[in-house]
Amino acid sequence: MKISQTGIKLIQQFEGCLLVGYKDAVGVPTIGWGHTGGVVVGQRITQAKADELLKQDLKRFEDAVNKLGLKLNQNQFDALVSFAYNVGPGNLKKLVEGRSLNQVADNICLYCKAGGQTLNGLVKRRNAEKALFLKPVPVANPYPGHPVKQGSTNTIATKLIQKVAGAKVDGVFGPQTTAAVKAWQKKHGLAADGIIGPKTWSKMF
Known part of the structure; x- marks a missing residue:
């Protein structure tokens, strides 16, 4: 550091x-x-x-x-x-x-x-x-409060996820983003379900 x-x-x-x-x-x-x-x-x-x-x-x-x-x-x-x-x-x-x-x-x-x-x-x-x-350090990207998954309308969170997972950054959580998330989860020892819950979010951000 x-x-x-x-x-x-x-x-x-x-x-x-x-x-x-x-x-x-x-x-x-x-x-x-x-x-x-x-x-x-x-x-x-x-x-x-x-x-x-x-x-x-x-x-x-x-x-x-x-x-x-x-x-x-x-x-x-x-x-x-x-x-x-x-x-x-x-x-x-x-x-x-x-x-x-x-x-x-x-x-x-x-x-x-x-x-x-x-x-x-x-x-x-x-x-x-x-x-x-x-003094606590503010979290740069706080968890949105609920899982982000395929079909999500949270475009801001989706773009952040896509950037980290290596998917096309368009704010649309479709099949390609789901596949990219699953691959990222598997690589990082998480359950590869394509759903961004608290554990995956914490690992990503």
Whole structure:
């Protein structure tokens, strides 16, 4: 997975962007959007360079979250990338190790200290990350509420189904669409009945 714009904005909100190298709350030389690799206090960079460093850093922390092997939705993934960006992959591993996703959410807010002191900025960031982690992700194509099958008049749902099943996208659920759906169901280990019920819909979308 890759971080979304929502996650990037959260990181940018709490990191801020300074184009001159400085020492952070625990004395680590930092520049741009919280970048810490090879930074010299007082050095200067452009905004374009700061944005480039952010992209490079995000890739590293995306990889750290992906390596956890957890089944995450986009909001959960974004929250953990932000968390790792701030406290490092080591603390990320400690956060999730042996815990359910609900327990992970509950423990995010424990990581609000720097140099042994609780920092208000970290408290706010952890609360924002927890809120994002727990925020449901809207379903792009919600189930229409009843099975879609041959003869259906739901042209919008039929077109979505036809596109996924590889049938001609015309909004008409006829024999050809039924055949394409049956083949798709069989390929994906579902009952090949040509009817789009909740299980097939969930698998498709």
